[in-house]
Amino acid sequence: MREHLLAALQFQEGHLPLRYLGLPLLASRLSISDCQPLLLKIDSRIKGWDSIQLSFAGRLQLIKSVLMSLNVYWAMAFILPKGVIRAVEKRMRHFLWKGNSAVGYPKVAWSDVCRPMEEGGLGIRDILALNKALMSRHLWNVIQSNQSSIWVQWIAHTHLRHKSVWTVDAKGGSWGWRKLLRLRSALLPYIEFKVGNGEIFSIWHDPWHSSAL
Incomplete structure (x- = not known):
């Protein structure tokens, strides 16, 4: 074949x-x-x-x-x-x-x-800091559920499977995906969500904005 x-x-x-x-x-x-x-x-x-x-x-x-x-x-x-x-x-x-x-x-x-x-x-x-910042952009696209990205759609289907990016197990998946998930702790202090219609927001796991509602 x-x-x-x-x-x-x-x-x-x-x-x-x-x-x-x-x-x-x-x-x-x-x-x-x-x-x-x-x-x-x-x-x-x-x-x-x-x-x-x-x-x-x-x-x-x-x-x-x-x-x-x-x-x-x-x-x-x-x-x-x-x-x-x-x-x-x-x-x-x-x-x-x-x-x-x-x-x-x-x-x-x-x-x-x-x-x-x-x-x-x-x-x-600083190359290490620059590398982390540039790769965090990919993680940010996943957090935003950027559906215009085929890669984000593949990540959602293959690795997340309706789970939050904040709670998904970092032990599974490829080496690159595991390394990417290690950047979550660096991003979390700078991210807050507004609930909106709730389509891309987890009320249990995502950090709330001070005026989330």
């Missing part, structure tokens, strides 16, 4: 893992080795700037505008392994302080560098 469909539709059969739009499609948890294309692309960009005499301000701007955009693309799709985040930050830190030179050392802690400029930092995004 499978061979007949492949022949009729002229599709080429593939096997996981494979790449789609530059990102890996996986049937298991995301590993550091799966993220090597991201690290290699960052290395390639930095190496391409070796022949340019860049000032500190120039390197800072390239990190913000180019290297961070590469991270955002991956961070919107996956909860990145901490080892990958450390590897990316190491490359950024080396490029910021040393550039194409073999000498130089960090002047301040990376956590201070990642503070907003008005707080004395350099305005580079």
